[in-house]
Amino acid sequence: MRDAGGARDVGRYRGTIDPIWTIGPKVHGGTMVASSAAAATRWLRARHPEAGDMFAISASTDFLGAPAPGEVDYEVRIRKTGRQICLVDVGLVQDGRTLVHTALTFGHLDDTAPIYAPGSYTDLPAEPSPEALGYTPDSPMGKFVHVARGASVAIDPVWARFLEGETGEPRLRLWIRPRPGDERDPEVASWFAMMAADMSPPVPMNLGQVGWAPTVQMTTYLRRRPAPGWLRVVATTHAVGERMFDEDQLVLDSTGAVVAQSRQLALIPQRR
Secondary structure (H helix, E strand, C coil): CCECCCCCCCCEEEECCCCCEEEEEEEEEHHHHHHHHHHHHHHHHHHHHCCCCCCCEHHHHEEEEEEEEEEEEEEEEEECCCCCCEEEEEEEEEEEEEEEEEEEECCCCCCCCCCCCCCCCCCCCCCCCCCCEECCCCHHHCCEHHHHHHHHEEEECCCHHHHCCCCCCEEEEEEEEEEEEHHHHHHHHHHHHHCCCCCCCCHHHHHCCCCCCCCCEEEEEEEECCCCEEEEEEEECCCCCCCCCEEEEEEECCCCCCEEEEEEEECCCCCC
């Protein structure tokens, strides 16, 4: 990402989204959220160094179009600054069109043990089980989830009944881990956790509704910096309708702490 110039109150950065950060031909939504957060962080710190210890704790994203891999511009506007909260908007622009708009809230991450936690959120082990299906290039998932070329990813087959041509509850869970260099960088690891909150396949796939499910709107929360190791992603829904469904994704780190969350409204995949 490099500075593309701009007015005093607007930061513009030129970036390149590599084709590996795609699901099929489409740029992965969580990747666009995380890269927008990175652009917003750079501009906020450049204009307001006193906010240097803040991080993007919330991102509300509207998908206006589907960017292609390649060069994009990030247009950043600071809306509000304060001691506890800063607000920053980012437009992801390609070929002169804003295709993704993200409103980010900056604040201070949790860095101590929770005051309250209801216990384990899942019986999913901290690392992929022997039965886990890795997203290798020749695997059913790895063939179109190209994000697995930039990270290690495995899905739990116990919940992913669609992989066997069966139906089941609309819920999925998986493991994902950044490359060692990304994991060692606390900021990159945090952006990776935001990205991971959009990593599950659409849960209606377990109902036989297989295909691209365009996200209408997604809100992502970052709660704390992840501990080194695998991240666990648990995806569930409240309702799957005829036209739309919601999907919640919870991201736990290797210690079992909640590091990121997301909720999205998406369109039902077209039936094959």
